[in-house]
Amino acid sequence: MNSIPVVELHDVSKIYPMPAGDVHALNHVNFSIQKGEFVAIMGPSGSGKSTLMNMIGCLDVPTSGEIKINGKSTSEMTDDELTLHRRETIGFIFQKFNLISLLTAYENVEYPLILKHGHKDDTTRTRDLLRMVGLTDGQMQHTPYELSGGQQQRVSIARALANDPTFLLCDEPTGNLDSKMSMQIMEILTDLHAQGRTVVMVTHDPKTAEYAERIVIIKDGEIVNE
Amino acid sequence: MSEEKKSIWQKIYSPMILSLAIRNLKLNKFRTILSMIGIVIGVFAICGMGMISAGFTEEMNSMISDTADTLTISPVGEKVIDGTTTTGFSAKDLRDIESAVKSVTKEYEFIPMYSSTKYIYIGKETTMASVSGMDANDLEKIATLIQGTLPRGSTNVVVGETFAEDNDLRIGSRMIMLNSGGQEVTSRVVGILEDTGVMTLGFSTSSAVVGSIEWYTGLVGDNHGLYDMVIVKAYDPTELTPIDDAIEKKMNGKEDKDSDDTVFILNSYEIMEIFDEIMSMSSIFTTIISGISLLVAAVAITNVMLMSVKERTREVGILRSIGTYRSQILQMFLYEAGLIGLIGAVAGTLLALTAAPIMLMAMIGSLDAMLSLSVLAYVPIGILIGLIVCLISGLYPAWKAANLNPVEAMSTD
Structure with a gap:
């Protein structure tokens, strides 16, 4: 029995209208990601990999073509439906961590759970996730500015896992970290993949891409090698 | 994937969003206090002037109503x-x-x-x-x-x-x-x-x-x-004016008053009506003057909120990317404006409640009118006006924040 791909892109193009002329960020891109895969999308700067990530992450919609997440097309979704998808289907891990500076590490991870359930986490899930990524109870009460880059990225991973998403979408997850921290973060992602998680990672670093089981190379908005 | 059913109260009140709003206000304490001062002054002016005017009218009416017949x-x-x-x-x-x-x-x-x-x-x-x-x-x-x-x-x-x-x-x-x-x-x-x-x-x-x-x-x-x-x-005060006219006609030969009159008639009912009219005109005038200060405060709040949106564009992008609805972003900024309004209005009303009795005591030498409904009505009116003005002031900045593109917002430093 063939399972529905987690992510499907059919002839996806994205054009940004500019005063100097249209910019074709993506050109008729086709590919899919199956459940449980660890996929690295690689490409040089300006190749369209960030645009691709935004499309897969339901942060942007294509100019033409169709994107399906868990078999559902995002083209016809309203803003609220896309937001709901981002909250419950996708776990974002950003290069700059993107934690909410007003909240503690614990609250950052608890936030998606509150968005989903409308109340504070009355289980041990938030604490368990933070412990799993290696944060101590004391560090959980720190604000992002009081944590190191590596610790912030661990919090970011815990937050991404909070609502048990279908897949993790990582944008240069080690881009702001030193090599030791990078390795630790990649080991966490590898462990998560080993536990059955689908991981989609955008990177320009070949060393980071080596952790993936499948590498998609994008250049000038087109997939050139798989 | 399913959205849990939420009551209207849950849609309006979100502790997490409120907590974010409060934290942001605390983070920018000085700016928050300055915004509040504007509202405090505006509400104090409207509420205080209203209370004094209502108290004065109340006191005057109670003084003349006994003989208004x-x-x-x-x-x-x-x-x-x-x-x-x-x-x-x-x-x-x-x-x-x-x-x-x-x-x-x-x-x-x-x-x-x-x-x-x-x-x-x-x-x-x-x-x-x-x-x-x-x-x-x-x-x-x-x-x-x-x-x-x-x-x-x-x-x-x-x-x-x-x-x-x-x-x-x-x-x-x-x-x-x-x-x-x-x-x-x-x-x-x-x-x-x-x-x-x-x-x-x-x-x-x-x-x-x-x-x-x-x-x-x-x-x-x-x-x-x-x-x-x-x-x-x-016994029916509304008959005073027809009686007045009848006496004028009988004694002065005409209804209009002039220098040839043989009698002069002081109609307490007409005077009370004129007094009421003067007081209501004066009340409208003071309300307009006070309203201008509230308008200035409203413009200041819009400005502060727009600055806040600009500074927190990246944060809004992050919140949107991890699944915060536009309506919740709108809610967050409206909570901030509402909190500024509520606290400022309560402070302004309390100040008015302190100043109005002092002014009334100085003007009419009595505090009896302070307990009248027309004066005390300015307590909820003042708070409501402050709150509503702030919510309206915060509406455009909140709408602007809610409609930010998450990708562009996140790329802002």
Whole structure:
């Protein structure tokens, strides 16, 4: 029995209208990601990999073509439906961590759970996730500015896992970290993949891409090698 | 994937979003306080001016409402009697006036009286008072005795409450006045009249000494039998103006007042209406002036909120990317504006509640009006105005934040 791909892109193009002329960020891109895969999308700067990530992450919609997440097309979704998808289907891990500076590490991870359930986490899930990524109870009460880059990225991973998403979408997850921290973060992602998680990672670093089981190379908005 | 069903309250009130709003306000304490000060001033102005105006109107109305059912008719034209020029109402004048009253209503009181001012010697003190002479039964119709009995006979008088307090008079006290022949006449206080206040339109008890007609004529003389004044009391105050017109027509030959008139009529009901109109105009004027300060505060809040949106563009992008709805972003910024408004408005209202009694005490010497509904209504009105103004001020910045593109917002440093 063939399972529905987690992510499907059919002839996806994205054009940004500019005063100097249209910019074709993506050109008729086709590919899919199956459940449980660890996929690295690689490409040089300006190749369209960030645009691709935004499309897969339901942060942007294509100019033409169709994107399906868990078999559902995002083209016809309203803003609220896309937001709901981002909250419950996708776990974002950003290069700059993107934690909410007003909240503690614990609250950052608890936030998606509150968005989903409308109340504070009355289980041990938030604490368990933070412990799993290696944060101590004391560090959980720190604000992002009081944590190191590596610790912030661990919090970011815990937050991404909070609502048990279908897949993790990582944008240069080690881009702001030193090599030791990078390795630790990649080991966490590898462990998560080993536990059955689908991981989609955008990177320009070949060393980071080596952790993936499948590498998609994008250049000038087109997939050139798989 | 399913959205949990939320009640309307859960949609309006989100503890997490509120917590974010509060934290942001705390993070920018100085800016928050400055914004609040604007609202405090605006609400204080509207609320304070409103309270003072309402309190003043309330107090004035309570002072004049007791006599807002009377016409006070005074003679204007001169009469020559026995070679002496004088003024006053003759028996015929009184009959004419009363017939004019009767042509409008059967429900009235008609009280002719004598009235003048006299020096009074009480112990070693000398003071001036308004002395009146009228039938004791008539006095009962236009004034209330709070102590003692009505004045009858040639030596008994009643005095106004304020006059009694000011001159340390009580039942049994004596005072001396000089009669028209320059002889001392001693009068005995037998009763105290309830104060009708300084704003009384017509017969005022405040500084009055009232005795019988016998007492008055013994003291001042009978002025050839001419009365100084007539008070007409209507049981339906709305009949006062038609009665006024009828008397004008009968006595002055026309309804309009001019210099040829033989009688002058003070219509307390019309005066009260004019007073109410002046007070409401003054209230509107002060509200507009106060509203301008609130408008300035509103513009400042919009500016502060727009700055806040600009500074937190990246944060909004992050919140949107991890699944925060546009409506929740809108909610977050409206919470901030609402909190500024609520705290500022409560502070402004409290300040007004402190300042208004001080102002009222200075203006009218009484705090009774502070507890009236029209004054206390400004407490919820002030808070609501502050809150609503801030929410409206925050609407555009909140809408702007809610409609930020998450990708562009996140790329902002």
